[in-house]
Amino acid sequence: MNRPVSICACGCICAAGKDTRSCYETMLNGDVQPTFTPDFSYDQPMHSPVFAVPEEWLEKDDQNPPLTETMQLLFPAVDEALAQAGLTAKQLATFKAGVCIGTSTGASLNFKSFYQEWREGVEPDLEVIESYLHCNPAAAVAEKYGLNGPVQTVTNACSSGTDAIGIAASWIRLGLCDLVITGGADALSGISYTGFSRLMITSPEKCRPFDKDRQGLNLGEGAAVLILASERGMLKLELDSMAEVMGYGTCCDAHHLTAPHPEGAGLKQAITESLERSGITADEIGFINVHGTGTENNDRIEGLVIHELFPATPFTGTKGFTGHTLGAAGAIEAVMTVMALQNGQLMPTRGFHEAAPEAQAIPVTEKTVIKAQYALSDSLAFGGNNSALVFKKGARCSA
Amino acid sequence: MLRLALQGIGAALPETGNAVDTSDLSNYFAPRRLRRVDHFTRMTILAGCRTLHDAARTEQENLKTPLPLPENTGIVISTGYGPSQTIFEFLDSIIDHGAGCASPLAFSHSVHNIPAATMSVFLNNPKPYTTICQLHAPLLSGLHTAACWLNEGRVKNILLGVVDEKTSLLETNSRRLLKKKGNTATQIPVSEGACFFLLGPAGDAQNSKYGILEFDTVTPQELQKAKLPESTFAPARSLRKLSTLEISATASQQIDMPTAAGAELIATVQSTGNVTCCIEQAGNNFGLIYVKQQG
Numbered sequence: 089m090n091r092p093v094s095i096c097a098c099g100c101i102c103a104a105g106k107d108t109r110s111c112y113e114t115m116l117n118g119d120v121q122p123t124f125t126p127d128f129s130y131d132q133p134m135h136s137p138v139f140a141v142p143e144e145w146l147e148k149d150d151q152n153p154p155l156t157e158t159m160q161l162l163f164p165a166v167d168e169a170l171a172q173a174g175l176t177a178k179q180l181a182t183f184k185a186g187v188c189i190g191t192s193t194g195a196s197l198n199f200k201s202f203y204q205e206w207r208e209g210v211e212p213d214l215e216v217i218e219s220y221l222h223c224n225p226a227a228a229v230a231e232k233y234g235l236n237g238p239v240q241t242v243t244n245a246c247s248s249g250t251d252a253i254g255i256a257a258s259w260i261r262l263g264l265c266d267l268v269i270t271g272g273a274d275a276l277s278g279i280s281y282t283g284f285s286r287l288m289i290t291s292p293e294k295c296r297p298f299d300k301d302r303q304g305l306n307l308g309e310g311a312a313v314l315i316l317a318s319e320r321g322m323l324k325l326e327l328d329s330m331a332e333v334m335g336y337g338t339c340c341d342a343h344h345l346t347a348p349h350p351e352g353a354g355l356k357q358a359i360t361e362s363l364e365r366s367g368i369t370a371d372e373i374g375f376i377n378v379h380g381t382g383t384e385n386n387d388r389i390e391g392l393v394i395h396e397l398f399p400a401t402p403f404t405g406t407k408g409f410t411g412h413t414l415g416a417a418g419a420i421e422a423v424m425t426v427m428a429l430q431n432g433q434l435m436p437t438r439g440f441h442e443a444a445p446e447a448q449a450i451p452v453t454e455k456t457v458i459k460a461q462y463a464l465s466d467s468l469a470f471g472g473n474n475s476a477l478v479f480k481k482g483a484r485c486s487a
Numbered sequence: 488m489l490r491l492a493l494q495g496i497g498a499a500l501p502e503t504g505n506a507v508d509t510s511d512l513s514n515y516f517a518p519r520r521l522r523r524v525d526h527f528t529r530m531t532i533l534a535g536c537r538t539l540h541d542a543a544r545t546e547q548e549n550l551k552t553p554l555p556l557p558e559n560t561g562i563v564i565s566t567g568y569g570p571s572q573t574i575f576e577f578l579d580s581i582i583d584h585g586a587g588c589a590s591p592l593a594f595s596h597s598v599h600n601i602p603a604a605t606m607s608v609f610l611n612n613p614k615p616y617t618t619i620c621q622l623h624a625p626l627l628s629g630l631h632t633a634a635c636w637l638n639e640g641r642v643k644n645i646l647l648g649v650v651d652e653k654t655s656l657l658e659t660n661s662r663r664l665l666k667k668k669g670n671t672a673t674q675i676p677v678s679e680g681a682c683f684f685l686l687g688p689a690g691d692a693q694n695s696k697y698g699i700l701e702f703d704t705v706t707p708q709e710l711q712k713a714k715l716p717e718s719t720f721a722p723a724r725s726l727r728k729l730s731t732l733e734i735s736a737t738a739s740q741q742i743d744m745p746t747a748a749g750a751e752l753i754a755t756v757q758s759t760g761n762v763t764c765c766i767e768q769a770g771n772n773f774g775l776i777y778v779k780q781q782g
Contacts (some may be wrong), residue, residue, distance in 0.1 A: 132585070196574060200578050206656060214660070214663060214664060224621045224623065225620060227621055227770070236772075238623070238628065239623050239624070239770070240631070240632070241619060242618070242619060244617055245599065251574075258639060263632065278583075279574075279578070282581055282596075286590070287594065288590050340607045340616050342608050342610075342612050343608070343612060344608075345595060345605065357613070429488040471600040471604030472607070473616070
């Protein structure tokens with residue numbers, strides 16, 4: 089069993105809201121409609137709507153070189169979490185603090201216009217390259233906030249956010265630092281939009297996780313962070329934990345680069361390990377946040393595994409509010425899982441209406457009151473990676 | 488100081504600045520299996536396989552020779568830029584054929600964790616893996632994750648690799664950025680390669696081939712106070728900064744890539760002395776990695 093690690097604050101921004109509370113309230117009581125803007129289609133009509141963060145929610149960037157779009161999302165989430173923890177830059181400097189951030193497009197060389205000009209023999213302006221070099225997510229956070237602990241950008245595709253949190257908790261347990269800013273961030277990108285479209289897994293309408301008529305995913309963007317703290321760190325901050333990171337499990341399928349194992353072998357192993365490391369059994373999990381992208385493959389395999397391991401546990405998927413935010417997804421969902429634990433209310437699976445006749449795993453469809461001590465959040469990724477985190481309700485809660 | 492047993496090393500590095508020759512990979516896997524594997528991933532798998540044999544003190548005689556993969560081995564790959572060429576190939580396909588006909592295969596292979604995933608498939612190793620992508624101390628960061636996973640008993644061994652590939656665009660950008668900064672001094676050639684380390688818990692050090700790795704992050708002042716051994720290595724790009732701190736180190740390779748510290752750690756392991764050392768810059772601080780022979 090692994091020692092629990094306290095979560096002392098969090099921050100979140102995505103299409104559902106510009107901060108943690110508004111995201112959670114939207115998921116409980118509201119809805120979000122994906123749109124066909126901004127236009128990512130290059131020379132094609134855009135066929136799948138996306139969950140974009142409204143520009144007016146973001147502060148104007150006057151840096152030189154400019155921040156990448158991923159960092160424009162990540163910094164507000166970090167600021168929100170630091171403010172919630174009451175951590176000023178001066179106080180932060182008194183901790184050994186690290187940063188571990190998951191991303192996908194945020195660390196990719198996705199500069200099509202620059203590349204195209206270079207290919208045509210032009211020497212394009214280097215600004216976009218300088219932005220990339222200055223905006224590796226973890227390194228940029230470490231630099232901006234003057235952190236002196238370990239720095240890591242995790243790039244495990246769609247499980248990156250979950251993996252980053254699991255690794256950050258290990259840093260605390262190993263004594264590498266007293267605080268870690270951890271989570272994930274990814275902005276929408278024309279390159280990934282084109283790639284997912286060409287893989288034929290995007291939906292022409294709003295995504296419908298676990299629904300019998302699901303047609304695929306919608307891409308989204310966002311960032312979310314948790315601040316993890318050691319016991320010494322929590323004492324120094326004089327805070328109660330809002331929740332705790334318990335066990336983290338991760339395992340690859342070693343089966344196929346883009347399709348999950350047909351029996352979900354890696355996912356089962358990751359979930360089982362997360363439970364064992366938490367020192368609890370499956371029936372102690374009060375609810376589950378599933379990956380639930382709305383693709384045929386993901387939801388079928390994930391549903392099989394959830395039904396086998398947790399036949400009576402309520403579960404929800406939040407991508408009908410956020411879209412699939414890739415490297416940020418696991419982090420946004422971790423923050424929303426913590427919020428649901430803390431507030432005792434579980435959000436519905438927006439987009440789900442009716443299960444396929446053969447499906448045995450049916451998600452929560454209404455806002456639901458829950459009394460849970462533990463919750464699980466899982467992520468599946470390209471490359472056959474599967475990861476799961478167990479959270480425990482903390483002392484600071486309203487339910 | 489964190490401590491890990493170092494059981495094996497292996498590399499796929501270029502001959503005098505050229506691209507890494509990965510043709511030896513066909514000694515390990517049938518060409519048919521390799522036909523869709525990109526260059527970055529080929530370097531990764533080749534260096535990984537060499538490391539496994541180095542640790543086991545065996546050789547690949549033919550395709551039927553089983554790879555000596557130890558039980559319960561996780562994979563950690565750390566890179567500065569990731570599989571750059573596959574990303575550019577996907578961009579090429581958009582530019583040349585239009586977004587509606589862009590290559591889905593190139594897209595799926597351009598995702599950062601595909602080299603680690605491919606290695607897991609080739610080794611038939613359904614265990615934990617992770618990929619790290621950053622210019623900030625990629626070797627030290629990989630060692631941190633390896634130490635965490637081994638300490639928690641998540642796996643019994645870690646195959647840690649640091650990998651980067653050279654592309655024409657990277658070379659051009661490096662030259663232009665240096666020129667823009669007014670640095671017209673002799674440029675260290677941009678290069679590529681993969682360096683792997685098979686690591687185990689520190690308790691296994693007595694039986695490990697290369698003894699123990701001890702590593703920590705230190706400030707410049709702490710580095711100046713450290714008693715560094717005669718055999719101290721660092722990437723060529725860090726030597727000037729180290730010399731301003733009056734630190735004497737050697738670069739075994741006159742190459743520039745984000746993961747160059749991997750090649751220097753290989754040189755550190757291979758150099759003589761009971762204690763040798765490798766330095767990797769980590770922002771304003773430094774990763775200090777000692778190799779200590781046992782017995």
